């Protein structure tokens with residue numbers, strides 16, 4: 037059965053949206069296989085975002101992700117990798133479709149696109165790698 041790594045980012049935890057986000061995952065029919073609240077280490081974040089090293093938003097992104105606790109989840113289900121990406125909506129909450137987590141709950145933070153509530157793995161390879169980082 038397919039597994040994906042979901043993070044509720046610090047903005048989601050601070051805004052007390054953990055329950056609502058979990059409800060959407062469960063309502064879709066995905067199983068929560070593992071769940072924990074964690075304060076990310078710099079090492080975990082560098083590994084998690086290694087594909088973005090050197091991009092202009094990399095440092096602010098890592099800083100933001102370290103700014104408070106986040107919730108790490110392994111969700112399981114058929115096609116859960118693309119399925120959760122679809123539930124989350126596109127990266128920018130301003131233009132994410134209504135009905136998605138980012139479209140319904142994400143706020144317009146101007147240039148701070150990193151505050152988009154959730155992360156979801158984008159491929160089977162990413163999911164395996166990311167599960168290893170957060171659930172070692």
Ligand code: GTP
Pocket residue numbers: 093096097126127147148149150151152154155156157158
């Ligand atoms: P994730 O599920 O979090 O990986 O989002 P994504 O796959 O939709 O986006 P991507 O992997 O391209 O970027 C990872 C994260 O970096 C995004 O979720 C945003 O938080 C942040 N990000 C991406 N692009 C930008 C940008 O242009 N500006 C800023 N400030 N942040 C960005």
Ligand code: MG
Pocket residue numbers: 156158
């Ligand atoms: Mg991504």
